[in-house]
Amino acid sequence: MTSMSPTITPWLREILRCPVGGHELVDAIGPDGTPELQCSQDCGDGVRRAYRVENGIPVLLVQESREFGVES
Ligand SMILES: [Zn+2]
Numbered sequence: 001m002t003s004m005s006p007t008i009t010p011w012l013r014e015i016l017r018c019p020v021g022g023h024e025l026v027d028a029i030g031p032d033g034t035p036e037l038q039c040s041q042d043c044g045d046g047v048r049r050a051y052r053v054e055n056g057i058p059v060l061l062v063q064e065s066r067e068f069g070v071e072s
Pocket of ligand 1: 049
């Protein structure tokens with residue numbers, strides 16, 4: 001283990017919540033190959049969102065998020 005871990009530490013991820021739906025976020029890799037945090041469930045408006053992680057710091061801004069559909 002190094003101090004430059006690209007992933008988010010578990011204790012930090014546990015307290016992170018989606019700013020829209022207030023639910024937990026899960027680690028994922030985005031379509032461009034970069035790490036991101038994805039909604040664990042529907043945000044309440046029919047979509048999930050993915051928040052990018054920059055240098056291990058999640059960017060939990062709705063306007064910066066990527067929306068992706070929920071399988072119906
Ligand atoms: Zn959400």
